[in-house]
Amino acid sequence: MGRLVIVSNRVPDPRERNQPAGGLAIGLADALRTEPSSLWFGWSGHQAESRGGDPAPSLDTHGKVTYATVPLTPAQHRGYYQKFSNGILWPLCHYRLGLMDYGRADWHQYLDVNRMFARVLKPLLKPGDVIWVHDYHLFPLGQALRELGVTNPIGFFLHIPFPPWSLFRALPCAADILRDMQAYDVMGVQTEEDAQNLWECLHVEGMNDPSRVVACPIGIDPVSFGEDAREAFGGPEVRRLRESLHDEPLIIGADRLDYSKGLEERFLGYERLLIRYPEHHRHVTYLQVAPVSRGEVEEYRLLRRQLDETIGRINGAFAEYDWTPIRYLTRPVPRQTLAGFYRLADVGLVTPLRDGMNLVAKEYVAAQDPEDPGALVLSHLAGAAPELSEALLVNPHDADEIADALHLALTMKREDRKKRWDALNVEVRNTTAGTWARDFLAMLYKSQKTESA
Numbered sequence: 075m076g077r078l079v080i081v082s083n084r085v086p087d088p089r090e091r092n093q094p095a096g097g098l099a100i101g102l103a104d105a106l107r108t109e110p111s112s113l114w115f116g117w118s119g120h121q122a123e124s125r126g127g128d129p130a131p132s133l134d135t136h137g138k139v140t141y142a143t144v145p146l147t148p149a150q151h152r153g154y155y156q157k158f159s160n161g162i163l164w165p166l167c168h169y170r171l172g173l174m175d176y177g178r179a180d181w182h183q184y185l186d187v188n189r190m191f192a193r194v195l196k197p198l199l200k201p202g203d204v205i206w207v208h209d210y211h212l213f214p215l216g217q218a219l220r221e222l223g224v225t226n227p228i229g230f231f232l233h234i235p236f237p238p239w240s241l242f243r244a245l246p247c248a249a250d251i252l253r254d255m256q257a258y259d260v261m262g263v264q265t266e267e268d269a270q271n272l273w274e275c276l277h278v279e280g281m282n283d284p285s286r287v288v289a290c291p292i293g294i295d296p297v298s299f300g301e302d303a304r305e306a307f308g309g310p311e312v313r314r315l316r317e318s319l320h321d322e323p324l325i326i327g328a329d330r331l332d333y334s335k336g337l338e339e340r341f342l343g344y345e346r347l348l349i350r351y352p353e354h355h356r357h358v359t360y361l362q363v364a365p366v367s368r369g370e371v372e373e374y375r376l377l378r379r380q381l382d383e384t385i386g387r388i389n390g391a392f393a394e395y396d397w398t399p400i401r402y403l404t405r406p407v408p409r410q411t412l413a414g415f416y417r418l419a420d421v422g423l424v425t426p427l428r429d430g431m432n433l434v435a436k437e438y439v440a441a442q443d444p445e446d447p448g449a450l451v452l453s454h455l456a457g458a459a460p461e462l463s464e465a466l467l468v469n470p471h472d473a474d475e476i477a478d479a480l481h482l483a484l485t486m487k488r489e490d491r492k493k494r495w496d497a498l499n500v501e502v503r504n505t506t507a508g509t510w511a512r513d514f515l516a517m518l519y520k521s522q523k524t525e526s527a
């Protein structure tokens with residue numbers, strides 16, 4: 075059997091113990107633990123001026139995985155990553171058409187980087203390899219590889235939502251993208267809703283085989299995450315946090331600082347809790363960890379300023395000299411420490427306006443103490459919501475609904491929390507990073523057999 079070749083824009087640095095926040099790299103790294111040998115190709119995370127021609131990949135083998143990465147030029151980083159991927163496709167796929175800022179030059183830069191990736195990757199491929207391309211940065215990569223004569227099976231997985239045709243058609247190059255995507259043997263998305271939307275779009279562009287579009291939700295490695303949480307719970311960071319709370323409850327949120335995560339709306343929901351349920355004054359703390367993400371993109375800079383203002387306003391209005399209602403960190407926290415914080419927290423607050431999956435919700439569940447678990451307040455617009463239907467589901471746009479759910483979570487009896495958590499835990503253990511990769515790859519292999527039959 076050949077190797078599994080993963081291609082994604084973001085590739086984790088195997089030397090770095092603390093990986094940048096982001097579900098793709100974390101989910102894939104968890105999934106790769108069971109693969110015999112693999113190659114992971116993508117952007118190095120660095121920028122370098124071109125010396126003419128394509129960059130040579132840097133190769134670095136750690137255990138069973140060889141990492142092959144290339145830098146981007148500053149112009150490529152701007153056009154392909156900041157503008158087309160994160161200023162056009164990201165808002166569009168998160169149903170935020172008003173934030174999309176289309177420019178044809180960025181589309182061309184995006185295509186050029188995809189073709190460059192294909193040219194650099196091709197000589198690294200071997201005949202039995204199975205190629206698995208990830209996320210919206212690389213929609214055209216499969217077609218670019220096919221144009222270079224690559225005949226290996228190529229699958230694609232989208233980690234973010236896919237919008238309906240009525241929205242996607244607003245993208246001037248929608249038809250080009252949908253035609254290129256048809257080079258993939260199998261296309262995976264997180265939910266049935268995404269699968270229906272993607273299929274509808276591909277069908278408009280002439281594809282007739284719905285079996286090539288599959289819903290295949292990603293998960294985490296709940297066993298090792300649970301162990302991390304237990305270990306970190308006894309460690310110095312959790313102890314410091316616990317001591318600072320003086321036995322009062324903790325609400326936790328952990329998200330990249332991204333407008334899709336609904337942070338502003340979430341703070342307003344917490345403010346409504348303090349207004350409508352004053353019994354919680356001085357008796358609850360909300361810790362939000364939101365590491366800065368894509369800080370060069372204008373919308374993200376604006377959001378950061380807006381959140382600084384909202385948090386300052388809420389703390390200014392409600393704080394006492396011995397109580398700060400919101401604690402806010404914009405730097406990443408090591409994932410293991412975060413696991414310990416989740417275990418300590420009485421409530422996990424996860425309220426994206428749209429999210430492909432949202433691994434944080436699954437991590438919060440996996441980190442809990444089964445005998446005294448916390449409660450999960452979850453947006454019904456997160457990709458995780460259909461699986462985690464026993465969470466306290468809320469509409470993230472409704473501050474009063476968030477406030478009511480927080481109040482319920484903070485006052486819920488242990489046996490009710492346990493009942494809900496038991497059901498959530500079954501889901502988190504059923505769909506893991508490992509089952510996700512295995513199920514998707516099984517479909518990819520099957521598509522090959524059907525083709526050659």
Ligand code: ADP
Binds near residue numbers: 097405407408431434
């Ligand atoms: P996305 O892929 O959009 O960032 P997910 O919730 O699917 O959203 O995945 C985020 C991942 O990043 C999770 O594994 C989570 O533990 C990690 N993460 C989130 N916030 C932080 C943080 N503050 N510090 C470190 N890691 C974080």
Ligand code: F6P
Binds near residue numbers: 097209233234367
């Ligand atoms: O999971 C969605 C995603 O966009 C990944 O593709 C990406 O790696 C992650 O979020 C973090 O974003 P970025 O790579 O832009 O820092």
